[in-house]
Amino acid sequence: MEEAIDLSFLQLLTLSTLVAIISYDVTRTRIFKAFRVWLTDKFGNTPAKDYLELIKCHYCFSHWVAIVVQLCSRQTVHVTHNWLDVPITWTALIVISQPIMVFVDYTTDAMSKFEAIFIIQRILGRMRFKKDEIACLKRENNEGGPEKDEQ
Secondary structure, three states: OOOOEEOOHHHHHHHHHHHHHHHHHHHHOOOOHHHHHHHHHHHOOOHHHHHHHHHOOHHHHHHHHHHHHHHHHOEEOOOOOOOOHHHHHHHHHHHHHHHHHHHHHHHHHHHHHHHHHHHHHHHHHHHHHHHHHHHHHHHHHHHHHHHHHHO
16 A cells, blocks of 8 residues: 655645635535535435535535545645544645635625626616717707708
8 A cells, every 4th residue: 555645735725725616616606506406306305304414515515525635635744644644634624625615705706796796887888878879869960950951
């Protein structure tokens, strides 16, 4: 069996970001909404319904994602240089991924609010443009009409 690779802080941060993004995507984005709805429909009225919280809570889901990421990468933080390094790394992945998930959640909410404001501004801008265009056309018609009559 191969020995685990020593994990630097940058690698830990990278793996924690991976945990955060996967957890956030599965529990919050529209891409996985059909999957979450399917699971809720299939297991919503069974004794397994309590486990559905795992796909609704990004914090809960991140525990399982951290286990998978750690097993796939086979990297650990060497603190004690024995078996305790595995749960320490797992805990570090979860703890570091939480502020990243909060940041992603905040920025996506901010982006959706920004997009809504941007769309409203575009609509209002088009309305203003149309009003200005109509006013300009009226001025041209009013100015052009009498001048033609006078000539």
